[in-house]
Amino acid sequence: xxxxxxxxxxxxxxxxxxxxxxxxxxxxxxxxxxxxxxxxxxxxxxxxxxxxxxxxxxxxxxxxxxxxxxxxxxxxxxxxxxxxxxxxxxxxxxxxxxxxxxxxxxxxxxxxxxxxxxxxxxxxxxxxxxxxxxxxxxxxxxxxxxxxxxxxxxxxxxxxxxxxxxxxxxxxxxxxxxxxxxxxxxxxxxxxxxxxxxxxxxxxxxxxxxxxxxxxxxxxxxxxxxxxxxxxxxxxxxxxxxxxxxxxxxxxxxxxxxxxxxxxxxxxxxxxxxxxxxxxxxxxxxxxxxxxxxxxx
Ligand code: CNA
Numbered sequence: 001x002x003x004x005x006x007x008x009x010x011x012x013x014x015x016x017x018x019x020x021x022x023x024x025x026x027x028x029x030x031x032x033x034x035x036x037x038x039x040x041x042x043x044x045x046x047x048x049x050x051x052x053x054x055x056x057x058x059x060x061x062x063x064x065x066x067x068x069x070x071x072x073x074x075x076x077x078x079x080x081x082x083x084x085x086x087x088x089x090x091x092x093x094x095x096x097x098x099x100x101x102x103x104x105x106x107x108x109x110x111x112x113x114x115x116x117x118x119x120x121x122x123x124x125x126x127x128x129x130x131x132x133x134x135x136x137x138x139x140x141x142x143x144x145x146x147x148x149x150x151x152x153x154x155x156x157x158x159x160x161x162x163x164x165x166x167x168x169x170x171x172x173x174x175x176x177x178x179x180x181x182x183x184x185x186x187x188x189x190x191x192x193x194x195x196x197x198x199x200x201x202x203x204x205x206x207x208x209x210x211x212x213x214x215x216x217x218x219x220x221x222x223x224x225x226x227x228x229x230x231x232x233x234x235x236x237x238x239x240x241x242x243x244x245x246x247x248x249x250x251x252x253x254x255x256x257x258x259x260x261x262x263x264x265x266x267x268x269x270x271x272x273x274x275x276x277x278x279x280x281x282x283x284x285x286x287x288x289x290x291x292x293x294x295x296x297x
Pocket of ligand 1 (some may be wrong): 048122
């Protein structure tokens with residue numbers, strides 16, 4: 001056997017035993033931890049993949065360092081790079097992947113307890129995963145508000161601004177922004193209103209309350225599947241350590257990440273998530289249903 005064949009066989013065995021476990025009575029509450037890698041097949045670049053990731057392709061934005069584009073203090077001074085990127089990443093033009101449809105299937109089979117996602121692309125919702133099962137830990141592009149006075153900003157105006165490449169500002173007449181003044185179109189001095197930002201969590205901002213509220217439920221997990229994430233962003237990455245010892249943990253990713261693989265029963269399946277999920281669906285007898293669910297998206 002070649003090394004490749006042995007690896008493929010080992011993966012096949014792992015997937016078969018995972019499927020058996022999922023079909024057993026013990027496996028009632030499935031939790032997911034998702035990241036940008038489940039959306040790369042939809043055409044959305046992730047952050048950290050070499051060559052294709054956003055961080056490798058940000059030179060054109062003239063940033064002091066790549067993460068600055070998602071830092072709240074940098075955004076307050078220089079919103080332009082973020083809005084250039086938002087134009088490319090804005091939801092609407094991307095279709096869910098097979099992996100997103102697999103999540104939907106888990107929900108329709110009453111196996112899914114909670115899907116924790118770091119993704120901001122809203123593709124879980126678009127694939128039909130019930131909103132009540134999703135925790136968008138880093139927020140999403142679905143809504144937006146002023147970063148100073150926090151007044152929500154209109155969805156349609158936001159779409160238009162992103163499309164046109166303009167930078168939206170708060171429309172609350174009382175918004176004082178950062179206190180800076182500027183001259184308006186009539187030559188009068190007025191306070192510059194705050195910048196509008198999608199409700200995605202930037203570095204330097206807190207995670208949504210619903211994320212914190214959902215953490216204790218992880219103790220109920222019988223199975224945790226971690227997919228498409230480098231597990232480098234905290235506190236999200238810590239969730240994988242919070243499931244009880246007896247909970248089966250599975251990693252489906254291009255590379256090994258976090259401490260997945262360190263516990264005796266952990267399963268590590270390295271490869272593209274769409275391919276592995278398809279193999280798993282085959283083992284579960286869900287292949288046709290998965291295909292149909294995906295075609296319907
Ligand atoms: P990341 O740090 O870029 O890591 C992605 C991981 O996925 C890496 O380990 C890759 O090897 C792996 N990967 C890439 N493609 C595949 C594939 N087809 N199959 C399996 N594995 C794959 O991204 P994280 O999500 O870990 O980082 C967290 C950030 C990224 C969050 O704050 C997100 O908001 C942010 N982000 C989100 C999106 C999105 O919503 N689609 C896109 C880019 C960045």
